[in-house]
Each structure stands twice: as structure tokens, then as C-alpha cells.
Amino acid sequence: MAQVSSTADEQAPNLLSTSKSVLLKISRFNPESDDSSKFMEFSIPYQKWTTVLEAILDVKKHFDHSVAVRYSCRQATCGSCGMLINGKPRLACFTKISELDSDVVTVEPMNNFPVIRDLAVRFEKLFDKHQKIKPYVIRDDTELESDQREFLQSPEEVEQYIQFANCIKCGLCNSACPTMATDSSFVGPQALAQAYRYVADSRDKGNDDRLNIIDESHGIWRCHFAGSCSQVCPKGVDPAMGIQFLRGYLLGFRN
Amino acid sequence: MTKDENNGGIKRMVNPNRFGIERIAYLLMRLTGLGLLGYFIAHVYETSNILRGRMGWDDFLAMTQTTEGHIFLVLVIGMCVFHTGNGIRIMLGHGGVGVGKPARPDYPYDPASQNYRHKIGIYSSIVLAAAAMMYGMAVMFGE
Structure with a gap:
């Protein structure tokens, strides 16, 4: 057990040191007041297990709480957090930033659904x-x-x-x-x-x-x-x- | 972006990025279909020139003997071959042939309907179309 603890202690600094940053571009659009959508950009640190949904929630917590996003289960079961991630429809909770293999992550509302606001669409x-x-x-x-x-x-x-x-x-x-x-x-x-x-x-x-x-x-x-x-x-x-x-x-x- | 639908329209329909060779085949199928429809209309107009007598017919036919006319015909050959080959693949798929069997999905959830048979069908159609176009060029420009 002591050896396991020791190994975990040794690995912890390494895991933190692998933290990178990604430029998260979030589409902002309010049909009530805006004529067209615009992007807001945020630099977000991430680990290899960080999901796009966690990055968006990071933005809401630390930068701009008004970003509209629908989510619930965070485990690809409820089907709430669908959005375009780098141009492809994906679940934000099921998509890790590291697997996108890009320094820029663009999130937009899904195509073919009316937009309620920002990333939330009508079902x-x-x-x-x-x-x-x-x-x-x-x-x-x-x-x-x-x-x-x-x-x-x-x-x-x-x-x-x-x-x-x-x-x-x-x-x-x-x-x-x-x-x-x-x-x-x-x-x-x-x-x-x-x-x-x-x-x-x-x-x-x-x-x-x-x-x-x-x-x-x-x-x-x-x-x-x-x-x-x-x-x-x-x-x-x-x-x-x-x-x-x-x-x-x-x-x-x-x- | 519209308030009501957020549909991308034709611009989004024809964007083949990020969805693999099947989406490119879908786009090529639409484009070649429209191209062949245009050729069909032009062909009906062309053959109607026979009503203008031999002189009129020969004058119009001379247009296909130019470099531009040859390029147009090479494109028609390519469109025809791809549309035929890929059309057979799609017709079989529409009947449920070669699209796999229902099964409990396993991660990473590769779709069985997008299997190697259909990919081979698409690539074969493209290669056949290219070969037919090259043969057509050899015949028309090799004189």
C-alpha cells in the first residue's frame, strides 16, 4: 500500500504539469435581440480527461455566467448537450478536448434546430x-x-x-x-x-x-x-x- | 442564421467536410445527377437541330469537335460512369442489401451501415469514372 501511495504521489505533479490551454470559441446568439451570431473566445486550461462541457461550465463559472447551454447527466445518457463541436455534431459531455487534437475548440448550436439562445436549441x-x-x-x-x-x-x-x-x-x-x-x-x-x-x-x-x-x-x-x-x-x-x-x-x- | 429553423440550406447540404467518403459520394451523386439532367436537356436541344437540315445539324455538331466540346464530353462520361456505379450501390443499400445486421453496439460505435463494401463501391465508382474519362480523353484528344 505504501508503494501505491508513493507512486500516486509521484504521479500527481506530472499530471498537473501536463495541463494545457485551449482557445474555446463559443457562439453567442439571442434571437430576441441579435441579427447574427458572434463568437466569444476564452483560454481554458484542460487535462486529457477534460470534456468540452466541463470547459463550457468553466467559462460560466469564471468568465461569463450568461452563456446558455443545456446539460444534465454528464454521461451521454440524457441527450441534452448536443452541439456542433469543431463543426461536427457531438455531445459536449462525451467529447474530450484532448481527442479533438486541436488548439482551438469551436462550439455552436446544432444545425436544423431553432436556437433558443447561444448553444441551447428547441427540441x-x-x-x-x-x-x-x-x-x-x-x-x-x-x-x-x-x-x-x-x-x-x-x-x-x-x-x-x-x-x-x-x-x-x-x-x-x-x-x-x-x-x-x-x-x-x-x-x-x-x-x-x-x-x-x-x-x-x-x-x-x-x-x-x-x-x-x-x-x-x-x-x-x-x-x-x-x-x-x-x-x-x-x-x-x-x-x-x-x-x-x-x-x-x-x-x-x-x- | 434564421430565428425559426437554423437550417443551413443548400450551403450546409453540400458541405462534405467531417462526414467521411459517404457524404462526399452523396454530394457527387447530387452534382452528377444535376449535370446529367443538364446534358439530357442539351442533348434533346442538340438532336432537335436535325430539323434545320444537314447544314444546321453539321454546324451544331461541330461544337463538340472543339477543345471545349471535348472537355464537356469527358465530363459527361465521368458523370455518367460515377452516377451509374454509385447508383447501383445506393439502390442495393436502399433495399437493405450490404448495410450490415442489427447488433448490440460496442464502443467506439463504428456504424455497420458504413462498412467496407460500401466504401469499396464508392472508391470503385470514382476510379472507374476517372478511367473512363482518361479513355475518353485518349480517344478525343489523341487524334
Whole structure:
């Protein structure tokens, strides 16, 4: 134990000495009063484990408390802190400054979402579209009317959809989607991936309903398989895969 | 930046940075599609010149025998080959072919739909388009 303590004591100064500084550029924009966004710059010290969210909170604590940012869990579970970090949609709590490999970190609000202020964006449309595809198991029978109290599934049946059940509704996929940049009515990769999640669920009997909802001019056919949604997903949901499978159902390639 | 949408519009749609070769293929697919549409319209106009008789037809056809005309046709060859090759890849993907299988994701969450098959398809389409353009140049400028 003494040796371990000694090692820890020896390492502590080294860890502190590896502290570097990064130029954090934060986009500031208030739709109520500003015509355009502008950047404020802060020099922030960081360690190799410092996340972008921690750097932003450092700015709020020590430099400018008026910076607007939404966050909650700090562990990539709540999906609140999505933003453009060096031009790419990422979760601020899940992105370490050291992994960006840059002396400048630029943070902006996510594309394709209305800005509330600074880095905080509105999620109403995302949630509306998610709600639109009926994100719940639909069945004719109910537990109350049946003797069977559970809807049993085999492990293989669970594998068909469990990946898509990891969605935390952070909106990064919708922000990266090139179609959403020009068509705000597009259902979007988040809702389409969730449609697949329930279509692929062996317990669900609402496939026809969902496929009818997404089979429209601003629905699944506007996806052109650019794949950017899957590249930015912080939970490995791979919306592009789900969308192509859904389209396979509609085209008759899949049962 | 607009208050209501914060959509980047076409400027953001055509920006291929930071999203890998798949996003570049998406952009090239759109550009070559528009280019081929333009060529199709021009081709209909060109062939309609036959109504002006042999002289009119020959006069118009002479435009394609210039250096600029050859460069235009080389571009059309490249657009056609890339759009065909990448189009086959996308059509297969749209049917759910070659996009991987659903599985429990493991960190660092590399998307299975962006797999090596599709990357090979994209790079092959680009290489084939370049080879076809070089062959076209050899035929047209090698006279």
C-alpha cells in the first residue's frame, strides 16, 4: 500500500504539469435581440480527461455566467448537450478536448434546430416527429384481457431492434442530416430509426400504421443514404441502417 | 442564421467536410445527377437541330469537335460512369442489401451501415469514372 501511495504521489505533479490551454470559441446568439451570431473566445486550461462541457461550465463559472447551454447527466445518457463541436455534431459531455487534437475548440448550436439562445436549441419538432411514428408497442390484445402476462421474445428477436432502442433523442443525427438542412418537414433519421425499432419488434402489431406514416413525400423517400446520421450517433444506433431496412420493407425486399 | 429553423440550406447540404467518403459520394451523386439532367436537356436541344437540315445539324455538331466540346464530353462520361456505379450501390443499400445486421453496439460505435463494401463501391465508382474519362480523353484528344 505504501508503494501505491508513493507512486500516486509521484504521479500527481506530472499530471498537473501536463495541463494545457485551449482557445474555446463559443457562439453567442439571442434571437430576441441579435441579427447574427458572434463568437466569444476564452483560454481554458484542460487535462486529457477534460470534456468540452466541463470547459463550457468553466467559462460560466469564471468568465461569463450568461452563456446558455443545456446539460444534465454528464454521461451521454440524457441527450441534452448536443452541439456542433469543431463543426461536427457531438455531445459536449462525451467529447474530450484532448481527442479533438486541436488548439482551438469551436462550439455552436446544432444545425436544423431553432436556437433558443447561444448553444441551447428547441427540441419540440424532434419530439413531435418522434411522437408521430407511434413510438410504442401496438397490439390488438392487452395484458388485462389475456392470460399471458408477458410478451415473450427470443434473444434473436431482441437482437433485431435492441440497437435502435439505445436512442437518447439527442438530435445529433437530425443535425448532421443533409436532407434536413433543406427540408425542415422531413421526418428525419431519429424518427425513422425509431419507426424501424418498433417495426422490427416481434411484439408489435402496428407495422402497417407506421409504414403508412413514413411512406409520404417528406418521409422515408427523402433519405439518400449519406450516412452522416450514423457517423455522429453517440450511442451506436446507426439510423442509416434502420432506414434502409425500413425502405426494404416498403419495397418488398424484406418481410 | 434564421430565428425559426437554423437550417443551413443548400450551403450546409453540400458541405462534405467531417462526414467521411459517404457524404462526399452523396454530394457527387447530387452534382452528377444535376449535370446529367443538364446534358439530357442539351442533348434533346442538340438532336432537335436535325430539323434545320444537314447544314444546321453539321454546324451544331461541330461544337463538340472543339477543345471545349471535348472537355464537356469527358465530363459527361465521368458523370455518367460515377452516377451509374454509385447508383447501383445506393439502390442495393436502399433495399437493405450490404448495410450490415442489427447488433448490440460496442464502443467506439463504428456504424455497420458504413462498412467496407460500401466504401469499396464508392472508391470503385470514382476510379472507374476517372478511367473512363482518361479513355475518353485518349480517344478525343489523341487524334
